[in-house]
Amino acid sequence: MSDVTDATTAKRGPTPDDGLRIADSKDSGPVLSADGTPLKKSLRRALRMEKLRALALIAPLLIFVMISFIIPIGEMLFRSVENQIVEDTIPDAVRELRQWDRDEDELPPEAVFEAMYHDLFTASEAKKHTRLGSRLNYEESGMSSLFRQSGRALDDLGDDYLDALEEIDPDWEEGTVWYEMMSGGEGAERDTELSSRVVGQISNLEETFLPDTDAFAPSQAISELLPRTAEAYTRFAVFEALVDERDITDRDPWENVYPALIADMKSADVSGYDGPHADMLRELKSNIDDFEAPNYKAAFAAIDEDWAAHETWATIKAHSVRYTNGYFLNAIDMKRTPDGAVSQPEDRQILVKLFQRTLKMSLIITGSCILLGYPVAWILANLPTGKANLLMILVLLPFWTSLLVRTSAWKVMLQQQGVINDTLVWLGLVGDDSRLIMMNNATGTIIAMTHILLPFMILPMYSVMQTINPSYLRAAKSLGATNWTAFWRVYFPQSIPGIGAGSILVFILAIGYYITPEIVGGTDGVFISNRIAYHISSSLNWGLAAALGSILLAVVLILYWAYDRIVGIDNVKLG
Template structure:
């Protein structure tokens, strides 16, 4: 028991180190493949309102959805989050990105449709202090906290702190839209901008929200019997509803961009409103989640299954050619006298120690059409100058260069296994009358299988994760799935898709690792020494 504890104590520091600095970060990265919180976080009200909409009718959703969208988008625009949402949804439906971007720019204009007439009805509405007085009160602490949480989730910022404003419970009940818009404004002004709420002019969305409230007859009658702060201004507004725009927010939005009336856009938003989505995984196997269910992508957009198969097939070819080239060399090294073997070993280790980038560029110099190999062949007259061999910017280039780069990873484990095979077995077999071939094939080879296994698994795993070499010499049909992962991480910024592709790749590798462990045992992997 004490022994066990001691052993565990020895392993523990490293185990903790690897788990904390590697396993946890990787898992959290992979979690992005299903995570979709940006939609419910950025437009929470819209998502809730939209859940009641039936997309199959082909009709755009109810006015309520547009009102929520306006309130949600306005604060998202302040936090510059609406374009991120647009980018996210653009992965699923082309054009949503600009829809959100252009609408984001005109949200103020939409609010002003209500702001201008309201200020004309009662100039008090121009005053920040007036609004503050009207909206403040008691009993709205719970409401404030609720908006604060939503705001924090949306902006991904710490929104804690004193706002210097508590909405009045009475107003919340009487003017629900206005209360939401104003509380959002107050939170943003006080915490994010560090201003005093009472001194700031409210957002345009607050006026729009008041317009929403005033369309409700119950609200109008409540205003008429209201006698708190700002009662006279509100009553004046209620009495002059006819001066406010006679259309709703659906129309306001569709006037800015007709796509807002497109049921398809809304169906996409609804489809991607849960905080988890299988969408990225479906995308990474060339399928997509559409309002009509899971479908294959059109033929001209299918790419990932091709790439996965290609990656696996090419990794197999590379592993195969490494075995073919590595086996004889490892055998030679294992059977030569130590001193000669060590010197030859340097020839194996030297390329291994040369920067990967340098070796890849060396292959470029060798393989290209005006490269060394082609030049020599042309000079010798074996290849016509006009049709030189195409050795790179295709799968051939990737296979050649990667075989070279990974060959030491095959030779070293093979060598260390072969080193342990006693030559006497083979000799015994021969003295019993076996031919050279039989002695090798029936006696020696089976004993070297663990080495082949170790080398293969190493080469195969390393090969499917490579991307720099295929990027440089692979052209179009020699690139791997890792190239796409790298592309989505650094260029298209579709990290969810990258994580999904990576997860699939990782599952494949882990599956292989598991098989290998079952068949050969991971303890048998040896590198040199």
């Protein structure tokens, strides 16, 4: 690194860019090259070729880093704000909920329940409703089973209506009849607007792009006459045709079209309609007073009383935005609620504490690595090469041993019935009933991690100390300095770049350590990374894990920046 900084600050040799600079300088006129083009131009062309060639050389690495590192990390970090799932799964309900003023203690209006019924029905046919339940369960316990159960129970309402419809005309059960009625037969004018809106919704739901082909579009006439029914049927038809790739002309529609039909028929005037099966509609209209209009609110309340709770809807509304700060709020022990951000209850506050602990313990580990590593590096640097190499192997040997093996070895050493305690008891320094507790707590983590990270401290220190000329020390002493003064005033300042490099390495590695704290950390020696691992692998709350990771990354970058401002990154030397 020092070479690079030297090159920019001190004298440098001639570079191809010099030509450009000379050509740029005002005091000379336009310089021409041999073929008559301005020198500036032809130089630039030559340089561009050279730069392209250099780029081509590093391209494989660049592409590799992009694909395997930057893109995945970027995507992971993006998850910390992404929240499309709510709107994609229940689009109409989210739209209706926007009108609802949650400050009032009343439940949302019937329109919300109706939209939710149809949305949830579609989602449960696509088997996506449970994912939404899992997502909302991170915010409010109980959502997971609420959505799982409701998905199953939604059929009941439609089944009841179908039974009643069949009593009027058995044809209501026929998939072919429905298809003819909804499509309006050959040559009818189509409602393509509704069709492409539904295709868009299903695409979002399925998270794939579906081409807006004419899978199905209801006739314009039926869409105007029976808007709810047409929409419900179109969802069914588009989903079955595009996602399941089935022939829909004779398939029975989903059960949610029946309540939609009844709701439409209550107000529709079918006397003038002359599309296919108009007679069935007219017959139904004459009997419509026998049917009760669907009461979605009551139907939901019958499925689960939580649907009749204000809190459930408030939670859905609060988390229905496409991009959310909810995960970041959770990551700092706060909560996104309908009334803005509030603190989590005290007995659930854990993450800020873990962040602080991670930083504090990483600093302690870095400090103990400096204290332990400095003398070792000094000895290594001042021994004759042969002996130094031998010692170097001792430093490197643990470096080459598996992390798990070393951590497990510490377990054997540190536990209460372990080697260290046994020795202490045998020597009589510690009573058998007062064995030291050195593991499953912060002490265990610090000891084991200091040992594991020590080589990362020793190696940069060693390579810096090797370059310190021993004659400086001798000169200081010959001028009358004591050993201490010679070390402190002459040697130590020159070794600081090594300490800096080692500290950065150790600290940044320590802050993200996972496996060692997990094994020897017990309860008060675990880090934030253990929590991130929990959310990645057990709770599947990747949004929160991503938010925690982003904060950790930001903390490291801020510390790096601060270090650069205070010590100067140019003073870091790896060799």
